[in-house]
Amino acid sequence: MPSKLYDVVVVGSGAGGGTLAAQLAQSGADVLVLEGGPKIDTRTDFNTHALPFQFPNRSIPVMKPGKQGMESERTRGVGGKTLLWNAVALRMSQRDFKGREHDGAGEDWPINYRDIAPYYARIEREVGVCGNLDHLEDLPDGIFLPPVPMKCTDKIIQAGAVKVGVKVIHVRKATLSRGTRIRPACHFCGNCMAGCDVVAKYNSADVQMYPAIRAGKPLTIRPNSIVYELAVAPDSPRVGEVRYFDRVTREQGSARGRITVVACACAQSVALLLMSKSPSFPSGLANSSGELGRNFVPHITCGIAAFLEERIGAPPVNDEGFLDHAYIPSFMHDRKRDYSRSFGYQFNYQNHRAVGWARSIKGMGKSFKESVKAHYPAYITFTGYMEITPNRDSYIDLDYDVKDRYGLPSARRHWKLSDEDWRRYRAVQDWGRQILTASKSEILSVSDNPATNHEIGGCRMGSDPNRSILNSYCQAHDVPNLYVVDASAFPNASEKNPTHTIMALASRAADHIAGRLKKGEV
Amino acid sequence: MPSYSTDRRGALKIISAIGATCAYPYSSDELYGQTVEHHHENAPAAPLPDKPAFFNEADFGIIARIADLIIPQTSTPGAIAAGVPLYIDSVISRNKPQQQLAAEGIEWLAKKNFAELSESDQLAILQPLCDAADAGDLKSRPVQFFQMLKNLAVDGYYTSQIGLIRELGYSGNTAMAEFPTCEHEH
Numbered sequence: 001m002p003s004k005l006y007d008v009v010v011v012g013s014g015a016g017g018g019t020l021a022a023q024l025a026q027s028g029a030d031v032l033v034l035e036g037g038p039k040i041d042t043r044t045d046f047n048t049h050a051l052p053f054q055f056p057n058r059s060i061p062v063m064k065p066g067k068q069g070m071e072s073e074r075t076r077g078v079g080g081k082t083l084l085w086n087a088v089a090l091r092m093s094q095r096d097f098k099g100r101e102h103d104g105a106g107e108d109w110p111i112n113y114r115d116i117a118p119y120y121a122r123i124e125r126e127v128g129v130c131g132n133l134d135h136l137e138d139l140p141d142g143i144f145l146p147p148v149p150m151k152c153t154d155k156i157i158q159a160g161a162v163k164v165g166v167k168v169i170h171v172r173k174a175t176l177s178r179g180t181r182i183r184p185a186c187h188f189c190g191n192c193m194a195g196c197d198v199v200a201k202y203n204s205a206d207v208q209m210y211p212a213i214r215a216g217k218p219l220t221i222r223p224n225s226i227v228y229e230l231a232v233a234p235d236s237p238r239v240g241e242v243r244y245f246d247r248v249t250r251e252q253g254s255a256r257g258r259i260t261v262v263a264c265a266c267a268q269s270v271a272l273l274l275m276s277k278s279p280s281f282p283s284g285l286a287n288s289s290g291e292l293g294r295n296f297v298p299h300i301t302c303g304i305a306a307f308l309e310e311r312i313g314a315p316p317v318n319d320e321g322f323l324d325h326a327y328i329p330s331f332m333h334d335r336k337r338d339y340s341r342s343f344g345y346q347f348n349y350q351n352h353r354a355v356g357w358a359r360s361i362k363g364m365g366k367s368f369k370e371s372v373k374a375h376y377p378a379y380i381t382f383t384g385y386m387e388i389t390p391n392r393d394s395y396i397d398l399d400y401d402v403k404d405r406y407g408l409p410s411a412r413r414h415w416k417l418s419d420e421d422w423r424r425y426r427a428v429q430d431w432g433r434q435i436l437t438a439s440k441s442e443i444l445s446v447s448d449n450p451a452t453n454h455e456i457g458g459c460r461m462g463s464d465p466n467r468s469i470l471n472s473y474c475q476a477h478d479v480p481n482l483y484v485v486d487a488s489a490f491p492n493a494s495e496k497n498p499t500h501t502i503m504a505l506a507s508r509a510a511d512h513i514a515g516r517l518k519k520g521e522v
Numbered sequence: 523m524p525s526y527s528t529d530r531r532g533a534l535k536i537i538s539a540i541g542a543t544c545a546y547p548y549s550s551d552e553l554y555g556q557t558v559e560h561h562h563e564n565a566p567a568a569p570l571p572d573k574p575a576f577f578n579e580a581d582f583g584i585i586a587r588i589a590d591l592i593i594p595q596t597s598t599p600g601a602i603a604a605g606v607p608l609y610i611d612s613v614i615s616r617n618k619p620q621q622q623l624a625a626e627g628i629e630w631l632a633k634k635n636f637a638e639l640s641e642s643d644q645l646a647i648l649q650p651l652c653d654a655a656d657a658g659d660l661k662s663r664p665v666q667f668f669q670m671l672k673n674l675a676v677d678g679y680y681t682s683q684i685g686l687i688r689e690l691g692y693s694g695n696t697a698m699a700e701f702p703t704c705e706h707e708h
Contacts, residue, residue: 049695052681053567056612152704160706187697310708320694321701352694357681359673362656363593364648369600369689372680376690 006032006220007517009242009257011227011272014080015499016485016506018204019123019261022212023221023510029517030256033209033246035224036148036264037077040069042206046083046195049355057392060194072404073268073411075247078223079205082499084193086323087173087201087498088346091120091140095333096494099469102333105340105420107295107491110463110472113140119504119511127202127503128180131172138342139169139329139496144221145177148186151319153348153380154326160439161328164433171346171405174202174500183207190351201322206503220256228408228440230260230276230482237280238481247408255340258522259481259513263506266455266488270396271411273459273484286476295390295398295460298415298452302384302428303356306441308358311378313477316352324349328435330495332427339423343386344495345432360444374377374484382436384428385453386422387493397457417450425450454498459488473512481522485509565695567683570605574613581628584637585610586667589675591641591648598689601679609678611672620670627667 006233007029010021017033025031035068040046045067052058062070069077077083083117094113099106111415121143123129131133147170150158158168179185186200199206212219224247231254233240239260245252262269270293276285284292328345339435357379358372360446387395393416398409417425429446436443464476474489476482485506487498551573569671574582586607593601601607614620631637634647660666679685 049565051565051686053683053685053686053694054565056568056570058609058677112623149701149703152706155704155706155708187699188701189697190694316691316693318693318696318698325701352690352692353686355686355690356677358676358680364652364672365594365645366596369593369596369598373690506629 003254006030006255006257008032008259008261009034009255009514010229010261010263011242012036012080012263012265012269012486013209013221014076014204014265014266014486015082015085015502017261017399018208019503020261020263020485020506020510020513021224022208022217023205023220023248023507024514025158025212025217026215027510027514028218029514030218031220032257033078033219033221034227034242035078035080035221036226036247037071037075037080037223038068038247039221039223040067040077040079040083040201040205042079042195042203043197045069046197048191048194048197048235049189050194052395053126062194069280073265074226074404074406074408075224078209078221082203085196085201085499086193086349087122088176088324088327088497089124089127089131089172089174090327090496091117091142092494092496092501093138093140094494095138095330096496099341099492099494103340105460106297106387107460108135109491110461110468114234115472116504116508119507120500122507123503125239127174128176128183129174129500130173130177132170134167134169134329136167136169136329138333142172142193144172147171148173148177148322148325151321151348153308153311153319156310157347157380157382157435157439158326160437160441161435163438164431164434166328166331166435168326168328171324173322175322176200179386182211186322188321190323192323200392216490224405225253226408227264228275228406230262230272232276232280232285232479234279237479239285241477247406250432257481258517259483261485261513263485265486266458267396267411267413269484269486269488270458271398271409274398275409281478285395286478286482288478289466289469291460291467292469293395293458294392295457295491296394296415296455297388297390297394297457297490298394298413299454299456299493299495299498300386300388300417300421300425300450301453302386302425302432302450303445303447304382304384304429304432304436305444306380306382306436307375307378307444308380309378309440309442313440314377316377319436320351322358323351337418337427339427341387341424342495343384343424343428343431345384345435346497347382348380349383350379352376352379357444357450360514380441382432384432385495385497386421386428387425387495388415388417389492390457391416391418394457413452413455454487454493456487456490456493456498459484460490460491462491474509475512483509483513565633565683570608571612574608574611574615575612575626576611576621580637582607582611582626584628584631585624585671587637588648589678591644592672592675593679593685599684601675604682604684605680606675606678609672609682613674613678622679623663623667623670626663627671630664630667
């Protein structure tokens with residue numbers, strides 16, 4: 001007997017998969033979510049409130065003893081990375097969607113801001129995003145809950161930044177600044193990235209999928225299901241079967257959907273398509289263009305650490321809050337520069353239980369101890385975020401020699417900064433120094449080693465099927481019943497944290513799928 | 523019962539300190555799948571082992587003495603009271619290159635009769651190592667040895683209950699009814 005045919009099978013349950021699955025189930029579609037990791041109870045399973053001295057090696061494990069989850073990038077858990085994210089939720093702007101048109105660099109999206117704006121608004125209403133209305137061209141306002149007050153240290157940096165013509169605004173986060181009927185407001189314990197155990201911070205499981213299930217909508221989640229192949233039907237370029245094995249028992253299984261949606265977080269989505277080879281698609285599913293894995297444009301960060309002089313020797317305060325309360329939005333688009341595009345800064349997100357910087361305080365003995373204590377309230381982190389433009393040396397492929405614990409080839413990331421990307425990186429360093437100097441800081445370090453953060457690209461959308469994998473609805477050009485809804489679909493990164501745009505794209509794709517199901521097109 | 527306190531401006535309402543049980547300022551009993559009580563667990567320190575796992579008694583004494591000189595007892599307890607020597611021992615017991623460096627460093631100090639010297643003579647040996655490490659001059663093995671011990675002592679002390687909470691005054695990990703507004707002139 002053939003297995004049940006779902007309307008939609010979704011691989012992955014994070015910001016993209018969770019948003020899309022819940023929205024489709026709410027519209028009446030019969031949805032199956034396959035998640036590689038276990039089900040996690042956010043109230044009880046994370047070490048949310050642990051302190052380092054509770055552990056002999058002083059390192060706080062993510063999960064409580066005996067609780068499973070977050071064991072590998074293929075098997076995080078139901079809710080994916082939204083369980084541990086920092087919740088920064090930024091809308092991208094028209095200039096971000098049309099970078100080539102404005103700067104002659106990177107790649108234009110096949111959509112305009114106005115196409116996605118209603119979906120940003122829908123997500124903001126659904127999940128709750130706090131922020132201030134700042135009327136900035138490059139960071140559009142949204143439907144916001146009231147912002148959370150800035151920290152004293154944010155105001156010091158704000159006063160310094162304004163001296164060099166840079167604006168500091170309230171951060172925008174998918175964390176509740178006001179309670180709702182079923183979710184409390186944030187209580188500022190500072191442990192957002194250790195797993196919010198009251199769901200003041202959005203995660204896709206508690207905010208979208210479980211409520212849909214409780215409301216009796218046709219949404220089934222199968223945890224511990226590691227998908228390793230999307231099998232194409234022999235007679236047509238359509239995904240026939242989604243093949244998985246159980247994380248615990250290793251038993252094989254398969255699922256069928258009229259539509260299959262891949263949402264495994266960028267590199268893993270690309271890896272799954274690359275693993276899904278067939279006579280029709282010998283180099284990977286939906287890869288007739290040869291672009292699958294190409295155009296990988298991860299965020300590049302520049303880490304800066306400093307001590308604010310005004311706070312040296314001040315009494316320590318509890319300002320953990322919900323980590324960063326302020327943000328420096330992109331400010332270079334309209335200024336003279338020798339590189340394309342721009343960058344922004346996230347800062348003051350340190351958690352004061354981490355005192356690793358004390359190693360760099362000079363001296364020993366009583367004076368050393370006093371110096372650490374004096375610097376403790378003054379320490380801040382300050383990190384620049386920037387994009388790179390797509391280049392042939394930045395891509396994702398499979399490493400068949402390095403298998404993961406399940407015997408699957410690992411996803412391998414390659415990335416390189418072009419000369420122009422380096423000029424942009426130098427500007428991130430220079431502006432960081434200028435802002436912190438104007439804020440009267442002792443600068444401890446400015447990283448000379450670009451590091452990657454949010455993974456973006458590899459499966460980009462575009463209007464030309466020869467140069468892209470997906471169309472503007474995240475639907476594969478080659479495979480009409482396949483969608484990819486995560487940051488791999490982005491043609492360029494911008495400097496903004498990607499999650500809000502992932503959710504908005506997923507919501508837009510869900511509308512597209514619901515429309516096609518309704519019309520009986522699939 | 524929750525305990526309430528206010529800071530000097532009275533703007534900050536701390537509902538609980540570490541280990542206390544707090545109540546949310548909500549009347550609803552429908553808060554996400556739980557009662558209105560939100561409990562931040564007590565955070566007892568992990569017990570330290572009785573004796574070192576790696577160093578012998580004499581060598582452990584030297585390690586402990588250096589840790590004590592890097593972070594001495596002042597008006598607050600120092601490295602010894604915070605159990606830092608046992609932390610250093612546990613890290614080095616799992617790391618071969620560190621074991622080699624420790625052995626060389628201890629031998630170098632033994633030739634100078636370090637354990638028998640007065641505090642000022644011990645400092646006269648260590649201070650130049652500390653200065654070189656601060657200047658980034660890490661060519662010599664004794665300087666590398668000192669820097670390793672300083673890093674481990676700092677890590678161990680400031681992640682201990684004594685170092686983090688008593689010495690530095692860490693007061694996060696609490697529940698606040700609202701985030702305090704800064705009213706300073708900046």
